[in-house]
Amino acid sequence: MDKYQELLSNVIDQNKLPTLNYKAGDVLFHQGIVESKLFWIKSGLVKLVFIQPDGKEFVKAFLAENDLSGSLMSVVFHKPSPYACICIEACEVIAIPYKKIRDWSEKNPQLKDVELQFMQQLTARKEEREYQFLCLTPQQRYETFKVQYPHIFKRISQAELALFLGITPVALCRINARLQALVE
Amino acid sequence: MDKYQELLSNVIDQNKLPTLNYKAGDVLFHQGIVESKLFWIKSGLVKLVFIQPDGKEFVKAFLAENDLSGSLMSVVFHKPSPYACICIEACEVIAIPYKKIRDWSEKNPQLKDVELQFMQQLTARKEEREYQFLCLTPQQRYETFKVQYPHIFKRISQAELALFLGITPVALCRINARLQALVE
DNA sequence: ACGGTGCATTAACTTAGGTTAATTAAGGAT
DNA sequence: ATCCTTAATTAACCTAAGTTAATGCACCGT
Structure with a gap:
């Protein structure tokens, strides 16, 4: 369990956040909606999808056990999420309001580094995907x-x-x- | 001038970092080399390029006035940069060791938020590019x-x-x- | 004026992905 | 066992990008 997962566990304990159960096909969050919760996948598999007006679908990412799902656009910038999150398998999920993480982070300043680190890892993954599309x-x-x-x-x-x-x-x-x- | 630019200005003043002059075609940092400095473009235009073993070139990004150039892989993870930074126009640049920013950030904890914010904006731009390639x-x-x-x-x-x-x-x-x- | 040099354009040909639709294969349910 | 559904495969045809090479064009220096 890494530093970020520890942080999340603390937030969950503090707030007594329940484990939610979804089945394949269920939607964790919709496209076009502001969803400022993060979703910690405890088990199962989800996809992030763009659905175009003409019905065409594109898959942005697959996320599985111990991955953190959510929309940067929504969570950080309070904009509608450009994509939806849909379960491919039945999932156990814990929904965490991003505000809780920010609050917790205020009380534990050393954890801001963990948050930064998490964002850096996320960015590294995006760099890899950008490289693959380009080259x-x-x-x-x-x-x-x-x-x-x-x-x-x-x-x-x-x-x-x-x-x-x-x-x-x-x-x-x-x-x-x-x-x-x-x-x- | 936004918060991050203010932070950088402070680091530059504190360390008396000089303005460097490059001409078109010059290389700010090479591909395959660990370069843990960030480059603040004061004027001019640069490109970030992948050069493949077979000589094929791909452009990852263009950066201009007030943009911050550098390799996340190098600066954060101390890995060789997967791309080079090459001047398209003559440029005025200030090179800032990333360690200086980290030090400064330790002494001014409230600035960690600014760093996080900067990383979030960077990620938002990558999201846009990912979307465009995919859709x-x-x-x-x-x-x-x-x-x-x-x-x-x-x-x-x-x-x-x-x-x-x-x-x-x-x-x-x-x-x-x-x-x-x-x-x- | 002359001859580069570097881009952009155009052409001819090849390759691979998009589209649509028909066919096959594999599970699941009754 | 049969039917239904879904996913994967294959085919035919169209479109767009890759490749290579030739041509045109404009700017630069001498």
Whole structure:
């Protein structure tokens, strides 16, 4: 359990926050709504999705056990979240108002470093994704994902993965076929 | 002048940091090297670039007056920077060791909030870029850039912009031709 | 005026992803 | 066992980007 998880545990204990249960398909928070709570995933798997006016869906991220879900835009800047958070599997989740974390952080100034550190890690992950979109082909992104996140790879549909990689499910299927052809 | 710029000004005064002069083509920091200084651009324009082993170049960002350049990976995690910083125009720059900022922040705990805030803004910009790569076509990204950053658009070559958008200069030229055809 | 140099443009051809729709495969429910 | 649903695959066709190379254009220096 790292420093940030410790901080969250304290906030949860202090405020007696309950564990919530969701089932696959449930929505943790909606797109277009200001949601200033953070969601600590205790178990299960969720996706963050952009849904376009024309119905097209894009997957921003997959989050699983011990990940922290939420919308930076909402939580920090009080703007509507540009994406929704939807359960792929049944989930146990603890909802934490961001204000509680800020309050706790005021009373324990040394924890501001932990908050900063958390934000830095988040930024590092975004840097990686930015790099992949800019410099790698969809096929390379696919192969990288498979080796980097095998535990998530096993739990999502090919279609969901395609929408995360920025291509259509049909295109991902063709990539698979190409890779298969190389083996033979 | 916002809070973060104030913080930086204090660090600069305290340490009597000089203004450095670079000309177009000069390198502020190299790819593959640990560079734990931040570079405050007083005037001019720089680009952050990934250069691949095969010689292909990709532009991660353009930074201009009052922007802060540097590599998160290097500055925070002491890893080699995955990208270089190269001047597009002659620049006046102040180099600030990140350690100085941390020290200053220790002595002025209220400034940790400013640091956190800065990181949040940085993350917000990355979110926007992630969204654009995931959900927009190259043409849409081009049109968005033109209206969102006209002051930078005017100062870069079409080739550099193409490598920022994730396409080749030839492709961007064709997009222009398509847009032009629509007008007529 | 002349000959670079660097960009932007255009063309021809290749490759890969988008779109739509039909087909197959695999589970789940009754 | 049968039906229903969903996901994955395949095909056909269209569109756009990658690649390479030739051409055009404008600015610069001498």
